[in-house]
Amino acid sequence: MKKNIFLILTLVLLNGCQPENPAIDSNVDEVTEEIVGGSTVSRVDSISKHLVFIYSNRDSSYCTGTIISENLILTAAHCIKNTSDTLVLGFGLDRSKGTMQARTSNGMVKHVAYKANLTAERNDIGLISFSGGLPEGFEPAPLANAKIFAKVKSEIIAVGYGRVKGVRNVSPDDSGSGRLRKVTLKIQSKSANGKAFEVSQQDGRGICYGDSGGPAFVKSNGQYYLVGVTSAVLWYKPKDSVYDLCKEHSMFMDVKFYKPWINAQSGQLL
Known part of the structure; x- marks a missing residue:
C-alpha cells in the first residue's frame, strides 16, 4: 500500500441507504445474508451488549x-x-423482529472540525446522549488506552447493522440492513496524523452502508475495547464503473487519538 494511502480520489459515506421499512418495530422478512464476508451476531455473543x-x-x-x-x-x-434532530436508538439484534428496545436522543454533538469532503482530516466522530438508561443486558464498552489501541497489522472486529453489498451505479440494494453482524479484519495502514486507519476489503470481508459509526474492537482478556469508529468505504476506480464499493477499502477514526475530545464532550452532554 502506498504511503499516501489517505490522499485518495473518492470517498463514500456509509449511512446513505434508505431502508424500505426502517422503523424499529417493522415486520419485514428475516434477513439471512451476512455482513460482507462476516457472520451474524447471536444473543449469547457478548459483543452484542x-x-x-x-x-x-x-x-x-x-x-x-x-x-x-x-x-x-x-x-x-x-x-x-443536525444537533436539534431526534434520533431513535434501538437496542437489539434485528430491527425486523420488532423486539428492539427503543430510546430517543436528548442531545448530540459532532466534532467541530468535521469535514465531509476529506479523509484522515475529516474528524468524523460524534456523540449522542439519551434518557431512560440502558436496557437490561447492555453495557458500555471501554475505550482504547495506552496499551490497547489500533495498530498496523493487528486484527480488529468490526460490527454493524449495515447491508451486505453496495454496487456503484446500480439501484440501491438494502440486503442485510438492520441485522447485527460482525467481521474480523486487519489494519492495513494508519494516517500520519494519527486520526484514522484503513482496512483493505478486497478479500470480500468488511463493512458496508449502514455500518457507519459502528465500532472496531480489539479483544483482550475476554473484553472488547473500542479502538475505532467506522467512517467510510473508499475506492480507487473510475466513478462510472460498476463494482461493489464494499469490497474495496474502508476507513475508521482512531479512538485513541480522539479520546480527549470524547471525554471533554461527554462531560458537557451529561
Whole structure:
C-alpha cells in the first residue's frame, strides 16, 4: 500500500441507504445474508451488549453506534445531520423482529472540525446522549488506552447493522440492513496524523452502508475495547464503473487519538 494511502480520489459515506421499512418495530422478512464476508451476531455473543441501531426520522437513514456510558453513544459525525434532530436508538439484534428496545436522543454533538469532503482530516466522530438508561443486558464498552489501541497489522472486529453489498451505479440494494453482524479484519495502514486507519476489503470481508459509526474492537482478556469508529468505504476506480464499493477499502477514526475530545464532550452532554 502506498504511503499516501489517505490522499485518495473518492470517498463514500456509509449511512446513505434508505431502508424500505426502517422503523424499529417493522415486520419485514428475516434477513439471512451476512455482513460482507462476516457472520451474524447471536444473543449469547457478548459483543452484542455494546451495540445500538441509530435511526433518523429526518431522512430515514440509519447508522450504528457503540455504548460508552449509561446514556452516551459514540458514532460518526456524518450520522448526525443536525444537533436539534431526534434520533431513535434501538437496542437489539434485528430491527425486523420488532423486539428492539427503543430510546430517543436528548442531545448530540459532532466534532467541530468535521469535514465531509476529506479523509484522515475529516474528524468524523460524534456523540449522542439519551434518557431512560440502558436496557437490561447492555453495557458500555471501554475505550482504547495506552496499551490497547489500533495498530498496523493487528486484527480488529468490526460490527454493524449495515447491508451486505453496495454496487456503484446500480439501484440501491438494502440486503442485510438492520441485522447485527460482525467481521474480523486487519489494519492495513494508519494516517500520519494519527486520526484514522484503513482496512483493505478486497478479500470480500468488511463493512458496508449502514455500518457507519459502528465500532472496531480489539479483544483482550475476554473484553472488547473500542479502538475505532467506522467512517467510510473508499475506492480507487473510475466513478462510472460498476463494482461493489464494499469490497474495496474502508476507513475508521482512531479512538485513541480522539479520546480527549470524547471525554471533554461527554462531560458537557451529561
